[in-house]
Amino acid sequence: xxxxxxxxxxxxxxxxxxxxxxxxxxxxxxxxxxxxxxxxxxxxxxxxxxxxxxxxxxxxxxxxxxxxxxxxxxxxxxxxxxxxxxxxxxxxxxxxxxxxxxxxxxxxxxxxxxxxxxxxxxxxxxxxxxxxxxxxxxxxxxxxxxxxxxxxxxxxxxxxxxxxxxxxxxxxxxxxxxxxxxxxxxxxxxxxxxxxxxxxxxxxxxxxxxxxxxxxxxxxxxxxxxxxxxxxxxxxxxxxxxxxxxxxxxxxxxxxxxxxxxxxxxxxxxxxxxxxxxxxxxxxxxxxxxxxxxxxxxxxxxxxxxxxxxxxxxxxxxxxxxxxxxxxxxxxxxxxxxxxxxxxxxxxxxxxxxxxxxxxxxxxxxxxxxxxxxxxxxxxxxxxxxxxxxxxxxxxxxxxxxxxxxxxxxxxxxxxxxxxxxxxxxxxxxxxxxxxxxxxxxxxxxxxxxxxxxxxxxxxxxxxxxxxxxxxxxxxxxxxxxxxxxxxxxxxxxxxxxxxxxxxxxxxxxxxxxxxxxxxxxxxxxxxxxxxxxxxxxxxxxxxxxxxxxxxxxxxxxxxxxxxxxxxxxxxxxxxxxxxxxxxxxxxxxxxxxxxxxxxxxxxxxxxxxxxxxxxxxxxxxxxxxxxxxxxxxxxxxxxxxxxxxxxxxxxxxxxxxxxxxxxxxxxxxxxxxxxxxxxxxxxxxxxxxxxxxxxxxxxxxxxxxxxxxxxxxxxxxxxxxxxxxxxxxxxxxxxxxxxxxxxxxxxxxxxxxxxxxxxxxxxxxxxxxxxxxxxxxxxxxxxxxxxxxxxxxxxxxxxxxxxxxxxxxxxxxxxxxxxxxxxxxxxxxxxxxxxxxxxxxxxxxxxxxxxxx
Numbered sequence: 087x088x089x090x091x092x093x094x095x096x097x098x099x100x101x102x103x104x105x106x107x108x109x110x111x112x113x114x115x116x117x118x119x120x121x122x123x124x125x126x127x128x129x130x131x132x133x134x135x136x137x138x139x140x141x142x143x144x145x146x147x148x149x150x151x152x153x154x155x156x157x158x159x160x161x162x163x164x165x166x167x168x169x170x171x172x173x174x175x176x177x178x179x180x181x182x183x184x185x186x187x188x189x190x191x192x193x194x195x196x197x198x199x200x201x202x203x204x205x206x207x208x209x210x211x212x213x214x215x216x217x218x219x220x221x222x223x224x225x226x227x228x229x230x231x232x233x234x235x236x237x238x239x240x241x242x243x244x245x246x247x248x249x250x251x252x253x254x255x256x257x258x259x260x261x262x263x264x265x266x267x268x269x270x271x272x273x274x275x276x277x278x279x280x281x282x283x284x285x286x287x288x289x290x291x292x293x294x295x296x297x298x299x300x301x302x303x304x305x306x307x308x309x310x311x312x313x314x315x316x317x318x319x320x321x322x323x324x325x326x327x328x329x330x331x332x333x334x335x336x337x338x339x340x341x342x343x344x345x346x347x348x349x350x351x352x353x354x355x356x357x358x359x360x361x362x363x364x365x366x367x368x369x370x371x372x373x374x375x376x377x378x379x380x381x382x383x384x385x386x387x388x389x390x391x392x393x394x395x396x397x398x399x400x401x402x403x404x405x406x407x408x409x410x411x412x413x414x415x416x417x418x419x420x421x422x423x424x425x426x427x428x429x430x431x432x433x434x435x436x437x438x439x440x441x442x443x444x445x446x447x448x449x450x451x452x453x454x455x456x457x458x459x460x461x462x463x464x465x466x467x468x469x470x471x472x473x474x475x476x477x478x479x480x481x482x483x484x485x486x487x488x489x490x491x492x493x494x495x496x497x498x499x500x501x502x503x504x505x506x507x508x509x510x511x512x513x514x515x516x517x518x519x520x521x522x523x524x525x526x527x528x529x530x531x532x533x534x535x536x537x538x539x540x541x542x543x544x545x546x547x548x549x550x551x552x553x554x555x556x557x558x559x560x561x562x563x564x565x566x567x568x569x570x571x572x573x574x575x576x577x578x579x580x581x582x583x584x585x586x587x588x589x590x591x592x593x594x595x596x597x598x599x600x601x602x603x604x605x606x607x608x609x610x611x612x613x614x615x616x617x618x619x620x621x622x623x624x625x626x627x628x629x630x631x632x633x634x635x636x637x638x639x640x641x642x643x644x645x646x647x648x649x650x651x652x653x654x655x656x657x658x659x660x661x662x663x664x665x666x667x668x669x670x671x672x673x674x675x676x677x678x679x680x681x682x683x684x685x686x687x688x689x690x691x692x693x694x695x696x697x698x699x700x701x702x703x704x705x706x707x708x709x710x711x712x713x714x715x716x717x718x719x720x721x722x723x724x725x726x727x728x729x730x731x732x733x734x735x736x737x738x739x740x741x742x743x744x745x746x747x748x749x750x751x752x753x754x755x756x757x758x759x760x761x762x763x764x765x766x767x768x769x770x771x772x773x774x775x776x777x778x779x780x781x782x783x784x785x786x787x788x789x790x791x792x793x794x795x796x797x798x799x800x801x802x803x804x805x806x807x808x809x810x811x812x813x814x815x816x817x818x819x820x821x822x823x824x825x826x827x828x829x830x831x832x833x834x835x836x837x838x839x840x841x842x843x844x845x846x847x848x849x850x851x852x853x854x855x856x857x858x859x860x861x862x863x864x865x866x867x868x869x870x871x872x873x874x875x876x877x878x879x880x881x882x883x884x885x886x887x888x889x890x891x892x893x894x895x896x897x898x899x900x901x902x903x904x905x906x907x908x909x910x911x912x913x914x915x916x917x918x919x920x921x922x923x924x925x926x927x928x929x930x931x932x933x934x935x936x937x938x939x940x
Contacts, residue, residue, distance in 0.1 A: 087120065088184040091177055092216070094126035095190035095199055098406055099221070103189060106226035115173050123177055127190065131171040132202040134254045135162040147274070149266050153259045153694040155687050159251060161206050171206065178207040187233065189216040192468065193415055194673075195613060197239065198246035215239045220474050221409045244679045245672040252665070252686040256281040259690040260656060263697040264647065271728070275742060277644060278625055279656055281665070282610045283618050284648070287627050288657040289587050289609075290579050291637045291645045295708075300575035305341040306348035307569045310520050312360060312513055312561040317553040321513050321520030323351060336573045340521075345570075352566045355515040360563055362555045364511035369525075370503040373532035375419040376459070376470035377495055379612035380589050382414070382488070387582040390487055391633055394581050394616035400488045401471065408485070409476045411492055415613035416468035420461040425469070429453050429500075435475030436493060443497045443535050452500045459499055472496045494535050501532035509552055515563055524552035578634040581619060587659075588615050608666060609659055626746075626767065630876075632883050639747035646727060650705030651696045655689050710750050714757035717786040723757065725750070739788050743780075744768040756780055756788060763791075764828045764849050777828055777849050792827055804837040813857060814864030818844045818894035823864055830860050846896045852876040855888065863888055863896070871901055 094100040100117065104110040104124055110117040116125035135141070140156040163171050178186060186209065190196035204213065215234040218225060236243075260279035268275035308323035328339035342348040377385070382401060386392040392400070401414035421429070430453050433444040447453060473493050481489060504527065511522040527533070555561065579587065588609040610618050619635070622628040627641040648657050655661055665686075671677040705727040712723040712730065721734030730753055731738040741747050746767045748756075756762040763779035768790075770776060781791040805826060812822035816832035819842040823830055832844040846863075848855055853874040863869045873885040887899040 087182065089118075089120075089180075089182050090122050090185050090187050091180070091183045092122055092124040092187045092189050093174060093200060093203065094124070095196050096128060096406070097126050099189065099191075100124055100126040102221055102223075102409075103226055106223040107230065115170070116177060122187075123180070123183060125174060125177055127174065127199055127203060128167050128170050130164060130199055130202075131167045131174070132161040132163055132206055134250055135160045136258075147262055147265050147269065149263070149694070149698045152262055152266070152698070153690050154262070155255065155259075155690060159254070161202055163206075171203070174203055175207045178204070178209050178211070183211065185212045185214065187214050187216055189218075191415070192217045192219070192413060193613060194242060194246045194249060194611065194669075195415075197242050198250055201243055201247060212236070218413070219468060220412045221405060222474050222476055225474075241673045241675045245669045248672060248679055248682050248686075249669055251683060253281050255686055255690045256656075256693070260284070260653075260693050263694045264644070267647070267651075267697045267700065268728075277647075279644070279648075280618075280621075281656075282614070282662055283621055284644070284656045285659040285662045286584070286588055286609050286618055287622055287637065287641055288645050288648075289659055290584065290628060290635060291641050293576060293579055294637050294642075297575045297578065302572040302574070303336065303343070304345070305336075305343050305571055305573065306345055307340055307342065307571060308348060308352055308355075308520075309567045309569060310355065310513070310515070310563055311565040311567075312362070312520075313564050314362065314553065314555045314559055314561045316555065318564070319511075319522055319553050321511070321522040324519055324521045326519050341571075348568055351518055352568050355518050355563060356566050358516045358563055360513040360515035360520070360561045362511055362513045362559050362561050363557065364509055364555065366507050366509045368528070369506045369508045371506070371531075372458075372503045373498040373501060374495060376421070376472060376499055377492055378417050378419045378470060379414055380417070380585050380615065381419065382471060382491065383616065384582040384585050385491055386488060387580060387585075387633070389491070390484075392484070392488075393620075394585060395620050396484070397488065398613075398616045400484055404478075404481075404485055404489055408478055408481065410474055410478045410481075410489060412470075412472050412474060413468050414471055415611075416471060417612045418465040418468055419470050420464035421459060421469045421472070422465060423455065423460045423462050425460060426453060426455060429472075432473055432475035433497075435477070436473060437478065440493055440497060443501075446534075447497065447500045452502075498532040498535040501534060502529070504531040504533045505529040511552065511555070513561060522552060578636060580633045580635060584619065584635060585615055588618070609662055611666070630883065639741070639749050643727070643741070643747060646707040647705050650707055650727065651700055653693050653696055656693065712750065712754050712757065714754040717757050717760070717782055737786060743788065744770065744776075744790075752780075756782065761791070764854075766849055766852050777847075779828060804839075805833075807833055813861045816842060816844045816894075817864065817890050818842050823860070825857070830855075844894060850875065850888070850896075859888070863890055868899065 092100075092103060094103060104112075104117045107119070107122070109119040110122070110124060111119070116123060118124070136154055136156045137158065137160045140154065142151045145151055146154075177183065186204065188197070188200040188204075190200045213236045215236065215238065216229050217232075217234055218229045257278075257280050261277065264277040264279055265275060268277050310321050310323070312319055312321060322340050323342075324339040326339075328337075330337060342351070375381070379398065379401070383392075383394040383397045386397040386400075387394065398414065401411060404411040405414050430448070433447060433453065436444050471492055473489070473496055478486075478489055507526045507528050509524040509526075511524070513520045513522065577583070590608060609615070619628070622641075623630060623635075626638055627644070629636045629638055645657060668677050668682055672679065672682060707727060709725040709727075712725065714723065715721065716723050716732035716735060716737050718737040719732060719735040721732045723730055723732050723737075725741070728742075729738045729740055730748075739753070741753075746765070746769065752762050752765065761779060761781045764777050765780065766777050768776050768778055779791045780788050783789045807822070807824045807826075810824045812824060813830060814823055815821070816823050816834070819832060819834055821832045821834045821842060823832055823844070825831075825848070826836060828849070829845045829847050831846075832842040834840060834842040835844055846855070846860065853872050853876070855869070855872070859869040859872065867890045869888040871885055871887055873883070875884050875886055877884060885901060887901070888896055889899040891897050
């Protein structure tokens with residue numbers, strides 16, 4: 087009897103398919119029924135590689151063997167999943183298997199995973215495509231009743247392969263060329279670049295450059311307090327003749343740039359009567375669009391501090407394991423036009439806490455055709471993320487938060503717009519105008535789903551409820567406050583705002599619907615953007631500081647190099663956005679695979695040739711002149727692309743040491759004092775991270791100073807602590823504690839005659855422990871709350887006290903947090919912690935301790 091082989095992307099999906107179709111028996115690594123053989127990959131099983139005849143064994147990090155543009159690609163099995171690949175190959179080649187059904191995830195990545203398996207197996211058997219939007223049994227059965235032909239998804243297959251091959255070509259050639267350039271003068275300096283990751287990095291670096299160059303300007307505002315018959319209100323002075331002009335982003339009708347002018351207005355108006363006039367107008371606010379993955383990641387990052395990767399993992403679990411959300415890796419924010427009846431069924435199946443809203447929607451007939459919600463032109467391979475109607479069971483707190491976000495957004499979009507009455511009052515005093523704005527929520531509309539208290543906070547134009555005045559009423563000016571303020575630099579990117587920038591290919595657009603219209607020209611895809619950000623962090627191009635993403639010196643160095651070499655294609659978000667747009671065209675048959683790949687190959691050649699042609703070790707760039715003098719001759723030290731170099735003698739020092747680049751402030755401290763640190767982020771030849779102090783040696787060159795003998799050194803000389811003041815008594819033996827290298831140590835723990843082992847690092851999980859804090863720990867048993875710890879597992883910041891344990895070891899104690907009451911009507915837990923930050927918080931046990939913090 088002939089059978090069809092079904093290949094899912096993950097074992098859990100294969101199990102779901104087996105349950106939905108029924109009739110399967112379980113073999114070792116696959117299922118079988120009368121009609122089907124069913125198995126799965128475990129994610130990617132193969133990766134691209136150059137064919138053996140085109141790959142070099144030695145010298146691949148030199149220009150001699152670049153560019154690498156093979157006429158075709160080989161597929162290399164991934165070692166850890168090789169057994170699964172062998173199984174699938176064997177099943178594909180079974181004689182009773184007449185056709186194959188691709189049941190990998192519905193999207194570009196799933197298409198790639200399956201295509202590589204089929205290519206590796208060299209199968210000619212017919213292929214059909216299962217296209218699932220939901221993992222409920224009914225949706226799975228419906229999907230098998232509507233299988234797509236291979237021809238229907240040929241465009242998606244071509245785009246998937248092109249994306250993988252173009253990433254390989256640009257990543258391999260760009261990384262090898264930049265590494266070869268940076269390693270010309272000695273050493274090996276791995277410099278990774280990518281078709282999407284590097285333009286993304288350029289966005290963050292450009293913003294940080296603006297922040298660093300920003301110089302604040304003083305300005306003044308006037309706020310008056312008026313008394314009328316009904317009570318008091320305040321108003322801000324404004325320039326009625328103000329018109330926004332290009333070139334000054336900080337200009338505002340409320341700002342006065344000269345203090346004398348502000349004081350003169352205050353003196354002229356203070357105590358004088360005013361005449362109030364006002365006008366009111368209605369205003370409406372539509373609910374936000376349904377979530378796609380990027381907007382869900384932005385919302386979760388802003389509300390809960392979840393990283394983009396964490397949100398994707400949670401949404402994927404809610405789709406795959408819990409079956410309560412539809413497919414999350416989508417860039418659409420609308421539903422199919424034939425989904426009206428399905429929405430009604432989902433509404434009726436939602437958990438009880440959402441029933442009042444669902445019932446009101448049903449009672450009023452609000453689920454009806456509406457192009458803002460149901461629009462086939464606004465969906466691609468997938469539609470917006472919505473609940474499936476399946477009952478959620480055993481959700482974790484982070485899972486419930488994401489589920490709640492999606493359900494409330496789903497309910498809200500069917501409600502009417504929120505209606506406000508906006509009031510603008512102008513009070514004229516001595517010829518000057520003061521503005522007061524107020525807002526009253528007339529009808530909450532969709533805000534009902536979130537609780538009415540959200541109306542004043544989230545509505546348009548801001549403001550508050552005003553006391554009433556009669557037309558032309560004379561009011562008394564009770565007080566005028568002159569506020570001295572300063573302009574602020576642009577905000578650093580966090581994951582939410584960087585996702586927005588990637589989505590719009592660097593063009594920041596506040597309006598969500600305009601942003602959605604630009605989504606097909608973004609950097610990466612909704613499914614890959616989280617991975618790109620995490621990759622930049624893993625490569626130490628970006629650091630997480632709280633919720634902010636801060637580019638490292640290594641990031642500035644790379645962007646400087648690429649701009650200096652004129653490799654615009656790797657720093658231009660708009661150009662890479664065009665590539666994503668072309669891949670989308672290819673998916674729909676609008677662009678050939680050959681045309682796209684020819685363009686990518688030419689770009690790879692250009693990158694290599696520009697790096698090869700450049701003769702100078704110094705790349706043009708905006709480099710600093712150090713505030714500290716040369717340690718050898720006292721001359722001026724300037725930064726160039728690779729070094730810090732004296733302009734008067736031969737002294738110079740590398741900017742990058744042990745895989746870490748010195749920041750300007752660090753090298754200035756080193757030159758001024760002869761020592762800096764301890765510093766974090768150095769990497770050994772074995773790839774291990776370590777901390778160290780840096781000092782100037784006798785030749786005035788930087789070198790590591792670890793400040794301690796090896797533990798096995800029995801002939802170690804005694805350490806002289808006579809020039810130091812003790813920080814306090816050792817908690818283990820009562821001896822004195824001093825600074826020594828990278829640690830605070832007991833005087834009896836160093837030297838040949840050591841008899842104590844107390845030692846606590848000056849840096850613990852990237853938190854610098856100052857002398858004063860160590861003294862407090864030794865004297866009182868606990869430091870102040872320290873807020874700069876960074877989890878080694880999640881890379882997220884957290885706050886904790888360092889405490890002295892009974893055994894003398896230093897451990898953590900976490901601040902007790904009061905449980906936050908949920909907002910009225912939300913039913914959601916307070917957004918006070920990331921799902922990945924369990925190391926950082928402990929609400930159930932206020933005094934959680936752990937040994938070995940030092």
